[in-house]
Amino acid sequence: MGQGHRDLVEPLDQRAAPQRLHHGGTYRPGRRWRGGTQVRHFGQVARVPGDPILGLLEHFRADPNPAKLDLGVGVYKDAAGRTPIPRAVKLAEQRLSDSEQSKSYVGGHGDPLFAEGLLRLVLGHQSAVLGAGRAGCTQAPGGTGALRLAGEFIARCLPGRAIWLSQPTWPIHETLFAAAGLEVRHYPYVGVDNRFDIEGMLAQLGRVPSGDVVLLHACCHNPTGFDLSPADWRRVLEVVRARELLPLFDFAYQGFGDGLEQDAWAVRLFSEALPEVLVTSSCSKNFGLYRERTGALIAIAADAEGLQDVRSQLAAHARNLWSTPPSHGAAVVGLILGDDTLRGCWQNELDGMRRRVAGLRMGLVEALRTYGLAQRFAHIAEQRGMFSYTGLSAAQVLRLRAEDGVYLLETGRANVAGLDAERLDQLAAAIARVVTD
Template sequence: MSHFASVARVPGDPILSLMQAYLLDTHPARLDLGVGVYKDAQGLTPIPRAVKLAEQRLVDSELSKTYIGGHGDALFAERLSQLVLGADSPLLAERRAGATQTPGGTGALRLAADFIRHCLPGRGIWLSDPTWPIHETLFAEAGLVVGHYPYVDSNNRLDVEAMIGAFTHLPKGDVVLLHACCHNPTGFDLTQQDFERVLEVVKARELLPLIDFAYQGFGDGLEQDAWAVRLCAAELPELLITSSCSKNFGLYRERTGALIVCAADAEKLVDIRSQLAFIARNLWSTPPAHGAAVVASILGDDELKCLWQEELEDMRLRVASLRRGLVEALAPHGLSQRFAHIAEQRGMFSYTGLSPLQVLRLREAFSIYLVGSGRANVAGLDANRLEYLAAAIAQVCN
């Protein structure tokens, strides 16, 4: 008897499979625009200097490797909450908001999903079409009913009217996942006026927003990117926020994130946090300590925080420059207007508008790797290779 005879093989993650194919490619001009990590001009994903300095201090000062508790590092939770909600946030002063540390932003999303399933039974969750593929599987695996609202139309443009129209028909009380900034995978962000209109429908339909905030600092700036989260926190009595330190602190493999809950009053927050600790206990017991300690050290030290902010701003500006540079490189091929949206988008990703067939041709003929949907990781670009990419795009578009 074989206990495992009926276990079937499932397809590998398409993005990770793309990374493997890239690594096996021997073409000297190969270009990886698939996996969502920031890369510098040398094609490396660097460790910020502020992180290295904080780690060195931790090595010298750390006295124990004991567990850090169900809600994680308290200093990390406090300082990250201030970064997200603002140091002068009334919610923090009134103890109406609190963070539970998680293994990365993905862990925060899973904790939110299980909280919704256990504590808000019967609520569906609505995702943008398109959204990050892991959103789809993560919430479904948690047992939630997943629906979609329109976000990008067939012409590869943000469709705010369709989004708002869909929100007006969502079941009252359901959860809507919103991207705070740097929408993954499209790069199209709502304007403040757009978001205010969406918020009015959220209020009217009594919807619960779950705001995915994975790219703070990569859009328009560290403080500027938080406006949507802070608007919702000011206008709504209850809110869920998932925060990630993978991109802005370069802590990808340290799996550092948090679920921040905003409640109507301090007493209710205690109830909610008791549930989160119980759910987390059955998911990962206690979260990893190292990344959280690094973040807490940086945010608690003026010198390190200033250095980190400068490094993050350099990353943001580099990605924005690459966006503009690619559109300019497409101009001699008569394609700058067609792809003008790339310079208007925000964050690491761009929904280029390339078809699956064109993406396949880029891979086979030029060793340029994009996700099949046409999503490109702009942060994987090299400024010296923009002309090569532009010429390749021109070839597959003609």
């Protein structure tokens, strides 16, 4: 043991050369412990880079700068820099604590009260799609789980379809769908001038092979914050209909853009106009249930009978991914959406969060006006949701991190919800220095 861990292993076969495997990887012989016979199975496991967002959080936490500012990880923060638990959630949890009688499984599709409430939240109380029995909800571990389930369904039940993502998009979209075995392709979204490129988007979608899947951000586009107007959405709908594409909406920020009803406008437009649509919904941001992993995949089929076919497949695929979903967060959401008092309390809090983020956007642009940069960064106030594609270069981002303790992604994406209104002038001064030096 005194020789150190490097001397504890030896090659299993010194003469064996690496072998190519059928999946394209390389096999290298295992190694044995010195003085033993047990093979080191993990000796050939390679280290991979960590997640850039979570890695940035680790760097932030290790930074001793007392004035540091975290604009990286996508969580809402209040004026005190905390990620609060909404009062409605705490009240619902208290009720559940007093009334819950069992910790048994909730079933393959999850909590039925959660499903009923979420369907109406996303599609509307007067939805003709719901009235016709064409929509169903399958609970998943967060929006990420819902996306993974959608990828699995597409890969297994609609083989040969590629999925088209905006360029840029949430980085996990790329790996989630690739892990499901889908071919991942891209359509333009933001140009080199850091402006939304609707014409480029429409032109590429018009060339997408018939039957492919197109992922659309329903509102509060992550990472850019640039959203489509109603007129833009109608144009996209016509291309999707003409090319016979399957739309998959990622709806992670309902209520953070322009309001609960307004943010659902595009999803409802497509759902009423097309026979088949997929929607992933997340309760992480709007209910503050980040760690409870509460989300769902909503499937809309041409008729009620076809929906049951789809739901049978979703339940089967979910069984192999996570068996049954977690209960607590869904029970909280179901209780809030089914109780007028709790729902009113929750909606007021959500409205307050949305107004605060919008105010921070306006405040930062105004703070930049002092340095003659209000016009250059006017898009920050025009964007929606928690994130902004600031237009800062990677070099400028690294200078902000090193010189001012301001942490955002090297793409220039900033979490506006991480800002502190009292420090807008400080941030504006730092931005002005790195863009004008």
